[in-house]
Amino acid sequence: MISEASVVIIGGGIIGTSIAFNLAKFGVKNVSVFEKSYISSGSTGRCGGGIRQQWTSPMNVRLAMRSVELFERFKSDVGMDIEYIEGGYLLLAYTDKEIEEFKRNVKMQREEGLNVELLTNRQIAKKFPFMNLEGVKGGTWCPTDGHANPQIANIAYAMAIKRMGVELNTHTSVESIDTQNGKIIGVQTSKGYVKTNVVVNAAGGFSHEIGLMAGVDIPTYSERHQILVTESVNHILDPMVISFQNNYYVRQTMHGSFVMGQSDKNPAKGNDLGHTVEFLEEMAPKMVHDFPFMKHLHIVRQWSGAYNVSPDAQPIIDEARNVSRYIFAVGFSGHGFMLAPAVGEAVAEMIVYGRSKTMNISNLGISRFENKIEKEHNVV
Template sequence: MLSSSVFRTVPASADVVIIGGGVMGASIAFHLAEAGVNNIVVVERGELGRGSSGKPIGGVRAQFSDPLNIELGSRSLRAYQRFPDRPGTDIKLDTVGYLFLLDSEQHANDFEAGIELQNSLGVPSRMIRPDEAQRLCPYVSTDGLVAAAYSPADGHCRPGLVVQGYAQAAARAGVTIATHTTVSGIDIAGDRVVGVHTTHGRIACSTVICAAGAWSAQIGDMAGVDLPVKPVRRQLAFTAPLMPPPPRIPFTIDFSSSAYFHNSDDGLLLGLADPDQEDGFDTTWTPQWLELFRAVARHRAPALADMETVSGWAGLYEVTPDHNALIGRSGELTDFLYATGFSGHGFLQAPAVGEIVRDLYLEREPFTDISPLSADRFHRGAEIRPEAHVV
């Protein structure tokens, strides 16, 4: 584990200050340092990876409905497959596949069109019948199912290990990681960033990169940059150890309800996005939330409905109005870059986004055109088709 770096004072100056020590900030720091960028400071208000990146298991997939998100997911998935070699950490990647359960002809038609696009971009997804979905995941009831979508290349791994892997490699390359350090202000001179104020001192700098997740709107406000990101609580639960052990199943999602479940150590992890959850920074886990999942499970996966749970967890999604990310360089502040608002997709896109932000900083052409993800799209009336709000 990377030892905690609690600073009485932060470095007096830096070329780059990255705000946020989650998976996005760690990925950006690693990619910049690997490219030879020196004098980087990562500022994190708590411990590394304890914000939205702190979820116990993170899904990784390339099943999306538009080319840009497919490309970000596919490139990141390849990076996660190579993670033991670069940067050199076992992240417990388990390629079990993603299985979307579809209970309406409209959803099936939409997914069929998405799979045609995915296949054209090299993603091995396919439509399958309800009985094949049940063979892949024996917990599933086929009652009311129309079809399912499955990609065997997808899966899940451990976000904490990813954050540590990137951060350790970045630290070895000379990156300073200041944990338990909160940003309190940003100094601007004309159209340039000149400094960042923290609870442990001021850092003179020439570039700020906002990777602050659910807290990004406040960071943007300090710099006069509109980053329309809102925090939304998401909750999950763990079953008691199961005997006999559960079968190895795909990351399974009931698309119409957003309920999902998959293996987790010697039991299962259960989750669902509460459609009535209000915005806010509350991360209190409320066991009553489980009844929403159980109500869905009684129909879609009956054996799960009465399973004993032993613990739970609540974290924050960083949500934008169209549920797509904000990635780019500010038009108002030349040296303010941002990568935030991933709406539940940040972990699975972090490796690719690290590359993109590296190239934006170095003024190189990224591997793909990310202009549709500019934060000013909402002012231009150019919102992207909303991605499904699932894990």
């Protein structure tokens, strides 16, 4: 382990490794990543893999659109096939109110340059004749949304950064961050001390605790979300389908399994990753109702992971006011995987140039919570 690093990144999930990848691409030497467990042990390895640009907040739309550009070239840029499929995303609407909201969202998304449209029930039935659309009034459709394998993507970044000279320390936890006169001077890890002047908090579900290590109170908390996977069957479903009303998302992986999840009514707070029978009892009937062919499908595994939630369900990407060069990229809620390529690029630019150049992400700063916040609504 090196004793002095130009940048220390805490967290080897998709966000930490994407930031390291982009720093290495910019030619930054002596970057060190610390992951307290194995690569993809956090939320990234527990994630649904959806990549969606249909958001209600323009910033999330822009970040996701930039990420899609980068996902499209991920294989050649990062060097691994991550099962990336642009199968689209179908968002279902059940009431006139929801249709009106979807119309407003589509207008804003199209203004941002996204290819997205509103579909009628009949148009959805024509595209997806195997769905039971009872009660569905319409939906929105974006063909360049899609999905990929998050574990492989995380491992792809990890292998790439090692090739590019980044030091990747797995099974090594950061225990404290030392500061002096508002500046970072080093971090204590379970395997030794590293001097550094730049620390990035990419600790996912532990972002609040890692913030406090440097005296920074980041308004994030973790919340348990459950998910399941079925046996694999012949391919039928290209897009990810979301119903906010019925509270679910579902996709079929390249290998034929269906991955699906919902938000629990009272999600457990913290990083307790247990799971419940109620989740299965709620998911199964609603999925069989909307996708009758699932009636005979076997569930093979259920698990859970943490959404690291911010007050407006948008990421917090900023440098601390009271500790210079303490940067955080946290609070991704249910959408950190899909935003990771653009976030990695933006944070690396903040470190190298002092500001993000490709995209203006200044409205993702922590000070936004001092004013009235605009919450992202399209979250399951």
